[in-house]
Amino acid sequence: MTDNKAKINLILGFHAHIPHGSPEPEFEGVCKKNLKPFVSTLYKYPRIQAALHCSGTLLYWVERNYPELFMLIEDMVSRRQIELLGGGFYEPILPLLPLQDKIGQIELLTTYLRKHFGKRPQGCWIPAQTWEQNLIAPLVACGMGYTFLSEDQFRDNGIEARDMYSPCLSEEQGKVIAVFPVFRSIENKLAQTSAQTVFRELWERLPHEGEHVVSVFPRSVYTCDDEAADYAWNRFFEEISLSEMIVECVTPSKVIKGHKKFKKACFPVSQAQGNISPRRYLIACPEANSIYSKMIFTNMLINQLRGDKARKQNAREEMWKAQGCDLFSSPEYLYCHSLRKAAYRALLGAERITREKTKxxxxxxxxxxxxxxxxxxxxxxxxxxxxxxxxxxxxxxxxxxxxxxxxxxxxxxxxxxxxxxxxxxxxxxxxxxxxxxxxxxxxxxxxxxxxxxxxxxxxxxxxxxxxxxxxxxxxxxxxxxxxxxxxxxxxxxxxxxxxxxxxxxxxxxxxxxxxxxxxxxxxxxxxxxxxxxxxxxxxxxxxxxxxxxxxxxxxxxxxxxxxxxxxxxxxxxxxxxxxxxxxxxxxxxxxxxxxxxxxxxxxxxxxxxxxxxxxxxxxxxxxxxxxxxxxxxx
The missing domain is CATH 2.70.98.10 (Beta-galactosidase; Chain A, domain 5)
Structure with missing residues (x-):
């Protein structure tokens, strides 16, 4: 290292999700090919910290089918190697939900994480990075101090590249949340070449002054000749360890606590590049709009219940299963018969609950x-x-x-x-x-x-x-x-x-x-x-x-x-x-x-x-x- 140039503060994140209603082999595939190789390999490198977000659907399944992996995550949380991220339990498109469902979904996952891992999450993941400024108030009300959006959303907001290596503060009606940019461009490079090369080039390019925070949630890392995922992650973590003179893995909360002042920014209604606006998607795909309309109608039926709070909450929690982002973001999932059926089963189950104990x-x-x-x-x-x-x-x-x-x-x-x-x-x-x-x-x-x-x-x-x-x-x-x-x-x-x-x-x-x-x-x-x-x-x-x-x-x-x-x-x-x-x-x-x-x-x-x-x-x-x-x- 030269001239005491600051290290890159790397927020290494990992995101895993499987939609409610997916067949059992798809849960197995996501767990074996994605989540398990990352977690089990990271465990061998206790000095490397990471932020982990799993939807409640996936965590619930892992708890029951891979208890040893679940215990491994518990251990890594307790030794502060992993910082868990909150969000909606069923990975919903938050802007599409009524306010009580936004808060309810986030609190459901927060309660689950607190109960099983002993800590409330301090930040959250935004599914499909679909953002509207009015999300800030419910996120802050649920105890979330930070979240993540894509670098494209920062760029579209007029933030220049040199100013992206730090989170911004965003405000709505007096509520403030920190927003980290996720660098898809760096994630793509990590999938094509070695981590040492990527971070050395980045460090040399960054300005000499100030601290630089880089957030990445790589879907995959560089592999050689179709090698297994755990081998690829092992090499990735080894290269991060060898780059300790220029890269330090930190948690998002450490960055928030260590910085005294961030720039302010307001993010327009947006989503990550390549994603379709969910509201335009509802107009384009009547079947997705039918599920959304049924959700709003069921919500109305639930709100009409009087005097039985337990039944009302049971109906609402059943309805939340139908709110996952997948059916409202891609025809690939909308074509999937089992996902649509699971959504309707949840909505009709909630409607049946509203009819109980009444004529x-x-x-x-x-x-x-x-x-x-x-x-x-x-x-x-x-x-x-x-x-x-x-x-x-x-x-x-x-x-x-x-x-x-x-x-x-x-x-x-x-x-x-x-x-x-x-x-x-x-x-x-x-x-x-x-x-x-x-x-x-x-x-x-x-x-x-x-x-x-x-x-x-x-x-x-x-x-x-x-x-x-x-x-x-x-x-x-x-x-x-x-x-x-x-x-x-x-x-x-x-x-x-x-x-x-x-x-x-x-x-x-x-x-x-x-x-x-x-x-x-x-x-x-x-x-x-x-x-x-x-x-x-x-x-x-x-x-x-x-x-x-x-x-x-x-x-x-x-x-x-x-x-x-x-x-x-x-x-x-x-x-x-x-x-x-x-x-x-x-x-x-x-x-x-x-x-x-x-x-x-x-x-x-x-x-x-x-x-x-x-x-x-x-x-x-x-x-x-x-x-x-x-x-x-x-």
Missing amino acids: FVSSLIQYDFDFDGAAEFLFQDQKLNCYTQTMGAGIFELDYMPKAWNYLDTCNFYGPPVSDNALPAAFLKQTETAGRLISFADSFLPPGTDSEAFLDGNIKTGRLCAGKQYAVTDHDKVKGKVVFSLAPEEGVPFGDIEITKTFSLKKDTLSVSYTLCNHGADNIEFQFAPCVDLSFPGDGEGFVRIYARKTGSQETPVSLPLTYNADGLRILDIKNEAIVVFSSSHTFDVCIKPRYIKSGEKALYQSTAFLPVFTITLSAEESWTNDFSLKFTY
Whole structure:
């Protein structure tokens, strides 16, 4: 070292998270490939301090499945080698949460850390580094004195590179928090070359005067010839030890206590570079917005509870499981069937708790559920929720409460996941033409249309009504029914036909009645195909079995994809131990096809499409009617 130039104060951090609802092998993978190599190798270098953040979901799993690793972290915390970071227990996008949930999630993880490790965290991790200035007040209220944002967010705030080697103070309504920049540029270098080289070059480049704080949370470090992660970390820590003349590993709290004055900064609404704004993401992906809307609606139901604080808290803690950041930040996770199902299971579980110890009364609510400016119609029965919208006059949520299962939780395809280096605009462009899938999506097709090709999206001819705005012609809360209609439309195939749809929900049975009327002067021959999507735990005999019902004969297993002249279907949901009976007053042909989304090397199941097809001829002013029903039992 030359001329008494100060060392680099290195905050070496590590972040690990797995979403709630992930399959067991993914927990194993994150633990074995990421967390365990870092912690177990760091333990051998007691002079190297680090900041560790694990989501509550992952820590809870480690506690029960890797107790020796959990005890190792306990030991390293007690000897002050590791400083634990707090945050939301389920790794939520904090700006999207109501205030009581922000505080509740942070306090839940703080309580867990204090109980198991004996110390309250002094700072926190911001999931996806999604920031809004009004986060400061709840963070400070929860005892957080510091947090981390990316160097890009510092740069976007006008902070020059030479001023980034120190935390800043940020204030909101008299509350102040210290913010450390996380250097992604240095993290990328550490993944490509040796730590000694990286920190020697950095130290030589830094100004001679003053102290310099550098925060990194490397996802990986430089490896040789596909060596194991623990070998790579061992070499990394060895190189840090050999660089002790220019690098000293410190904890964030030591930096805060040792510095007397920091510059002030105000950070705009932002997220780390390459991440999509969660609010724009909700607009782009209706399925993510549906989960968010359900969370807000469930929150409202919980807030209406009076006099039973324990039940209210139980419901709130169940709801928090659905607030993880993953479903609100990347289509890669939104495509994951198990994560969406876990979110809905938590939300419906919380809703069930709100109904306990009360006499539940069936209702029909007119309410702007998804915040699009148009009211939706929410049927709520003791065992079924059925949410309908005017766009396409279809069902977008169908909850079977005894199993806490949303049978309409499916997902459209929004293109491949966006990489860290892609612009958010590239993803947003992909989503412009996509929309939320609904059940009872009406289509008028030419006679002889290939139903399977239509479900595959290869046929665009005909009149497709799922994207049309239906009018509400009757809405009776007492009788529990709502009537939608779509007027004749000039210049489109089969545009002379008026559609009237009536939805009602009684005693675990959803009824949908249709009236089609030809207002043209000529006869019209067409196929009418109202598509119904149902989402099961998976595809195949181990998850779902379907039987066709035909008058005068016994039920028979359906032959996929086409079955002819059926009166109805009996669908066995094997994993949920539930039965869905689909009935029609007219016989129909049906095409049944599972929907998959390809994500990388995997084909991910989303839902199963049932396309009943009716061949109809209508003369001028003639009408055709049909009654469908969906009955759920277990």
